[in-house]
Amino acid sequence: MKRLLFITFILSIILSDVSMAAKLNIKSQPDAAEIFISTNGKPIRLGVTPYEANLTEVMNVYVKSNSFVLEIRKSGHTPYRVLLAKTTDSDLELTANLELDKAISNIKEHDSLMNQLFDVQKLVRGRNFRDALSKLDDLEKKHPTLSIIPEMKATAYYMNKEVESALSYYRKAFSLNSDNHDAYRMKLYLEKKLGVDSDVQ
Amino acid sequence: MIQSGLKKSDEFSLMMGMANISFTESQSALSGPNQQTPASGSVASISGMLHYRFRTDGNKAWYGQFTFPLIASQGTYFSSGGGLEYYFGNSNAAKVILQDATTSLSITPVTRYFLLSGLNMAYISYLTDTAKKNDTLLEIDLGGGVSRRFEKWTLRAQAEIARGIGISTTTLAMKAMVGGIYFLD
Numbered sequence: 001m002k003r004l005l006f007i008t009f010i011l012s013i014i015l016s017d018v019s020m021a022a023k024l025n026i027k028s029q030p031d032a033a034e035i036f037i038s039t040n041g042k043p044i045r046l047g048v049t050p051y052e053a054n055l056t057e058v059m060n061v062y063v064k065s066n067s068f069v070l071e072i073r074k075s076g077h078t079p080y081r082v083l084l085a086k087t088t089d090s091d092l093e094l095t096a097n098l099e100l101d102k103a104i105s106n107i108k109e110h111d112s113l114m115n116q117l118f119d120v121q122k123l124v125r126g127r128n129f130r131d132a133l134s135k136l137d138d139l140e141k142k143h144p145t146l147s148i149i150p151e152m153k154a155t156a157y158y159m160n161k162e163v164e165s166a167l168s169y170y171r172k173a174f175s176l177n178s179d180n181h182d183a184y185r186m187k188l189y190l191e192k193k194l195g196v197d198s199d200v201q
Numbered sequence: 202m203i204q205s206g207l208k209k210s211d212e213f214s215l216m217m218g219m220a221n222i223s224f225t226e227s228q229s230a231l232s233g234p235n236q237q238t239p240a241s242g243s244v245a246s247i248s249g250m251l252h253y254r255f256r257t258d259g260n261k262a263w264y265g266q267f268t269f270p271l272i273a274s275q276g277t278y279f280s281s282g283g284g285l286e287y288y289f290g291n292s293n294a295a296k297v298i299l300q301d302a303t304t305s306l307s308i309t310p311v312t313r314y315f316l317l318s319g320l321n322m323a324y325i326s327y328l329t330d331t332a333k334k335n336d337t338l339l340e341i342d343l344g345g346g347v348s349r350r351f352e353k354w355t356l357r358a359q360a361e362i363a364r365g366i367g368i369s370t371t372t373l374a375m376k377a378m379v380g381g382i383y384f385l386d
Contacts, residue, residue, distance in 0.1 A: 022311045065292045082306065089291045091350060097303040 022055040022091050026072070027099045033074035037062045043071060056088045072096050076104055113143065120152055129160040147177035154186065163190060208386075210296035214252040214357045216380030220268060221245045222278050224327055224336075224370045243278035244248070250378045252357070257295040258317035260288045264317065268376060276327040278374070284319015284342060296384050309350055309384075315359075316345045323365055325372060338365035338372055348382060355382040 026035055027048040035051055038056070044062055046053070049072065062068070072080045076134035077098035084092070100108070116139060116160035136153045143149060154169030167190040173183035181189050191197070207218035226239035252266040265283040288294035291310040299306040319342045346359030358379040365372035 057280075080304065082304075085292075087292060087308065089312065090293050090308045093307045093309070095305045099303060 021057075022054045022087070022089055023093075024051070024055040024058055025091070025093045026051040027095045027110060028072050028074070028080075029095075030074065030077075032071045032147070033077070033096075036071040036073065037068055039063050039065050039068045043069075045126075055090075055092055059086055061089050070094065072098065074098055078102070090150065093141055113139070113146075117152065118150065124152070124156050124159060124192075127159070129156050132156045145176060147173040147180045147183060150176065151180060151183045154183070158186070158190075163194065164191060167194065167196070204219075206300070208298045208300070209257045209297060211294070211385040212252075212254040212295075213248050213258075213383045213385055214250075214254070214380055215383075216250040216252060216357060216359070216378035217271065218248060218250070218376065218378035218380075219245070220248040220270070220278055220374060220376045221376040222276075222325060222365075222372050224325060224372045226334075226370050227330075240327075240334075242275075242327060242329070244273070244278050244325060244327050246270040246273035246276075246278060248278070248376065248378070250376075250380070254286065258298075260294045262286045262288070262294060264319070266319075276325065278323065280321045280323040280340060280374070282319050282321030282323075282340065282342060284317060286315045286317045288313050288315045291315040293339055296386070307386075310348075311350045313348045314345070315348070316343075317359070317361070318343050321363060321365075323363070323372075325365075325367070325370070327370075334369070336367035336370045338367040338370070340365040340372075340374065355384070357382045 026049055031049045033049045035046040035049060037046050038044065039062065046058070046062075066082055066086050068086060070082050070084060077100055080096040080098055082094065099105070117192065120132050120135050120139075123135070133153060133156055136149055136156070140153070142147045150169040151173035154166045154173060157163075157169060158166035167187065168190075170183050170187040172188060173180055174187050177183075217312050221243055222245075223241070223243045225241040228239050247270075248268050250266055250268045252264060254262050254264045256263045256359045262285070263283065264286050265293040266281070268278070268280040270277045271281070278355060289381050291313045293308055293310040294313065296307060296309045321338075321340035321342050323338040324335065326333065340363040342361055342363040344359055344361030346357065347357075349356045356379065361375070363372075363376070367372060
């Protein structure tokens with residue numbers, strides 16, 4: 001009797017398969033991104049994130065070949081695409097953290113850099129050279145090709161009466177950007193003051 | 202730290218069910234003044250099973266499992282072993298996770314069927330008319346089952362037949378277990 005009950009239980013679970021179809025679950029960060037599905041190059045809009053649907057239905061309606069592309073788009077963000085094999089018997093869960101567009105992320109990065117340079121300027125004006133130089137060291141690691149950072153370091157050293165260090169950083173700033181006239185003028189001035197040959201760096 | 206790349210999830214299952222072990226003593230193993238004929242009988246118990254599934258390769262996976270009695274009468278039965286499972290009925294034999302710094306994609310099979318075969322070491326203790334005895338067995342295990350994913354959990358149900366050969370007995374164990382799967386992502 002116990003065995004019969006057990007077998008009935010297992011069979012009922014297997015037969016309930018019909019009503020328990022596979023799920024498609026798509027989330028994005030940020031949400032409210034548009035979801036497109038394409039099989040032959042033409043994307044069809046599925047909905048917006050967060051999105052949940054019956055995967056079997058989606059496959060039957062939209063996917064006519066063995067593979068498909070899911071694409072998540074949101075304005076100001078880089079679209080995310082993934083190529084998947086057609087499946088109707090597995091739950092599919094996708095969570096995508098959309099990256100900001102390169103242009104927007106560059107603007108944000110530059111904005112952050114300028115804010116930090118203003119902070120450094122405030123520290124230099126307040127004659128807090130140690131903190132200013134420490135911040136500039138961090139910034140130099142992140143932006144090793146910008147001439148403004150060694151130039152500000154040079155200014156901090158100069159104001160702290162460390163003229164040789166100042167000259168070294170003015171030279172570095174000029175070597176990174178030959179259009180940096182302020183760095184060039186200060187380089188010439190300090191070379192003359194210290195009696196150093198301008199070719200020797 | 203986010204681990205990047207494709208990963209097939211291992212699975213741990215805790216199950217409960219029935220184990221019924223029929224035993225027959227070998228004639229050559231009989232001893233003692235009261236023992237004239239080989240005893241035979243069965244040990245039945247409500248048993249638990251710990252099952253660990255790992256190293257999925259295509260539609261095959263290795264497993265290790267341990268069966269232990271929860272409520273037993275007239276004897277006990279323990280079994281521990283491992284073997285190979287063969288999956289069918291689904292293109293994915295395992296939960297697959299693709300993860301990088303920005304994306305997480307998981308594909309989890311809804312319904313899978315499997316056959317399994319393996320080797321176990323088992324221990325049985327049983328009562329005869331005259332004594333309580335025990336034996337250590339080597340078992341060949343054959344079985345099959347189903348796993349089914351639901352909203353919040355995943356069911357695993359399996360049935361096995363294990364033929365055991367011990368020092369003084371031969372056994373035939375029938376086990377039917379049902380429980381839940383925990384995916385070790």
